[in-house]
Amino acid sequence: MDPQRTEVSHLFERFKAAFVRKDYNFCTNLLSQLKVLLTKFRSLPPLFENTPNAVQELTLAREIYEHAVVLSVKIEDQDAFERDFFQLKPYYTDAGSRLPPSPQEYPILGLNLLTLLVQNRIAEFHTELELLSSSALENPYIKHAVELEQSFMEGAYNHVSSARQTAPHETYVYFMDLLAKTVRDEIAGCSEKAYDYLSINDAQQMLLFSSDRDLLEYIGAEHREWEVKDGAVFFQKAKESTPCKEIPSLQLINQTLNYARELEQIV
DSSP states (O other): OOHHHHHHHHHHHHHHHHHHTTOHHHHHHHHHHHHHHHTTOTTSTTTOOOOTTHHHHHHHHHHHHHHHHHHHHHTTOHHHHHHHHHHHHHHHTTSGGGSOOOTTHHHHHHHHHHHHHHTTOHHHHHHHHHTSOHHHHTSHHHHHHHHHHHHHHHTOHHHHHHGGGGOSSTTHHHHHHHHHHHHHHHHHHHHHHHOSEEEHHHHHHHTTOSSHHHHHHHHHHHOTTSEEETTEEEOHHHHHHSOOOOOOHHHHHHHHHHHHHHHHHHO
16 A cells, blocks of 8 residues: 555544544544645546546545544534535545445435525525436435425425434434524514414414423524513514615616616617
8 A cells, every 4th residue: 555545544544433432623633634635646636637546545535525524513513514525525426436336425415405405505405406316316315305395395394393303314413403493493583574472382383392491492592582471472572673674766766767768879
């Protein structure tokens, strides 16, 4: 084995040992060193040179970036997840035909779909789906994300909330919790516009909480403008704090007339 690959392999073994014992700070430090060492391999993206050890180096780098993605979930760092996923993606797309299949590919692709769903980036979610093969769309990890998106778009928020119990992989739980918060915030925003007030019981059910205490903690942390009194949640202060935007009608009319004059002169 060539000395550079030997050095990377030994360091990666230390990373995996630290990962098993959940020493994530040490893992993060080792990962930075591994990424620097990987830049010495000309067989890796973006060069993809056909060196004698290209397949072995690509396979090793792919596994390192797969662990990096999972580590970002473990330390709950969404920015790191996005960076590491984009570094990993070429190994599934551009180098996929040169490498043996990875058992982590579909779980990680499903995680990326969940991330887009959590951030409400629906257009990008569908773009990623378009890039997948028909067989990939039948994979349980991908189907899980697709079904969540359908429930989300249909407003079946109770299905989204309960899907945490059927997450296909332990790493999905973090994003499922974030998605539940996204759903809850969406419901909260609609509720304060649709109602003047809701009873505590109705608000608890609508916001998918299991107890009054959880509801009150959520209001205290996220919606201090809501007022809780006499067994109900009042949204009036939230409505008053939202400024109404005036439409500059006269300005729009003048602009339209100017455009019409200019068009008339052109004709």
